Amino acid sequence: MLSDDVITALGATGAKLTPQASLTRKAYWKCGGPAELLVEVKTLAQLQGVMAVVDRVTVLGRGSNALIHDAGISGVVLLLKGELAALEIAEDHAWVGAGMKLNALLNRLDQAGMAGAEPFSGVPGTMGGAVVMNAGTRLGEAKDRIESVEVVLPGGAVVTLTAEECGFSYRHSALPAGAVVSRAKIALSPDPDGARMVQREGFLVRRKATQPLDKPSCGSTFTNPEGDSAGRLLDACGLKGHRIGGAVISELHANFFLNDGGASSEELRQLIVHARRVVYQQTGVLLRPEVKLLGDWGPDPLGVDEGCADSVQPG
Ligand SMILES: Cc1cc2nc3c(=O)[nH]c(=O)nc-3n(C[C@H](O)[C@H](O)[C@H](O)COP(=O)(O)OP(=O)(O)OC[C@H]3O[C@@H](n4cnc5c(N)ncnc54)[C@H](O)[C@@H]3O)c2cc1C
Structure with missing residues (x-):
């Protein structure tokens, strides 16, 4: 919890402060809870001022690679505007x-x-x-x-x-x-x-045909393992269409995990953990999540550090 003194000092930087600001529309996955304090900075001096007051901030860009905890993000969430954009x-x-x-x-x-x-x-x-x-x-x-x-x-x-x-x-x-x-x-x-x-336009046309851009996602959920593609592995393991609540793996591109309406961040997290485990069980490949988790998720919410220790071993 930010103290009144800290909030007063943040206000003195000239930054715009919004307590308990909803982040749902600011994140591509369209889920997650509020920021304890949303701080919009427009100049380098304001940013320096904020960083002098608090020792930890969470920066939100467009939230196109961010899974925000359903309970939100404690402390300062920074948005960069004005001369910083x-x-x-x-x-x-x-x-x-x-x-x-x-x-x-x-x-x-x-x-x-x-x-x-x-x-x-x-x-x-x-x-x-x-x-x-x-x-x-x-x-x-x-x-x-x-x-x-x-x-x-x-x-x-x-x-x-x-x-x-x-x-x-x-x-x-x-x-x-x-x-x-x-x-x-x-x-x-x-x-x-x-x-x-012109080269870029051709590239974008191909992307539109191969990616489900009509539903909220964070693009690729996992990075591609060396010499292979995460989408190919997820597809080969039969995960297309797999659903947990409102979170579903795209039928068009298996590395896109979609909010199909009303998904919670916890449902998306569970879907990521499930998919990672199934791919490991069937292929021995441990996929590395590309998406960043923002908020207080506790240690290793995607089971990356522990590998897939509780999975059936492959082979
Ligand atoms: C439809 C779709 C397609 C995509 N396609 C691609 C693709 O082809 N290639 C690709 O690489 N990515 C892709 N992405 C993922 C995403 O767009 C990229 O990872 C992008 O770089 C994230 O930028 P952002 O501003 O949205 O960051 P956010 O999602 O807001 O944040 C990502 C991380 O960066 C941190 N951060 C953001 N800004 C700052 C800052 N100023 N200072 C310090 N930390 C900061 C955040 O705290 C967080 O940890 C796609 C996403 C979607 C939804």
Whole structure:
């Protein structure tokens, strides 16, 4: 519970505070409980001020890779707006505010006749979420375009990290503990005749045909194991259409777990654990969840650390 003194100090930063703010519409899965205190920051100074007051925050981008606990998130939930969601385009690079939506970034670069954000085509997150997740597609990954990342550390210090210092790997980064991404510098190149835009459009048409985009999901629930695809394994194990309450595994793409109406976050969690266990029992492959759990879930809610110890061993 945040104390009155802490809330007063947070208010003094100029950030907008909303207690017990619903997050349901702010998360792609459309479930989960409220934020104890939603804090909207619009400037770097406000963000530094917040980080000087509290030692732990939960940042919410577009919630397109986040499963929020049904009881909500205790403490401060940060939304990055204003100058922290702005774009500055230079000749061969751009500084992208962490709160900027990736589709807006792509549109703005198209208008400017510049290429550089293609890896984010069809990824519905923010720049900050893309850094943290090293988001990517067949057109590349965040790490291919990022030159440096500005973060605010607990206490309020601003640090600029090289791409190497971000520790990027497949759908993963290793930023300093508790760091909030404030902006990222990405490399740009001229695209005067829109060739990359045309390539992207073809890519998006294929995605629309193969992904269930009409129901709430978080995209891929699991990362692809080396040399295979999580969707193929889940399908081969007969999991398409498997349902727990309102949570169901898509018939179109088995790595998409859908809120089919009224699903709770707990139902989605149970479906993830079940699918992971079945795949392990039938194939021996331990899938790694891509989705991030936000809120107070307790230790290892997806059973990742314990593996699938209580499963029947394969073979
Ligand atoms: C339909 C659909 C398709 C998708 N397709 C793809 C795809 O092709 N490729 C892909 O990589 N992903 C894909 N995703 C997943 C998702 O869009 C990406 O992981 C995206 O990068 C998440 O960004 P976000 O802003 O929504 O982050 P959130 O979901 O809000 O947050 C994700 C994590 O990042 C943290 N975070 C967010 N912003 C910051 C910040 N500024 N500072 C510190 N921490 C932060 C959060 O606390 C959380 O731990 C898809 C999702 C959907 C719903």
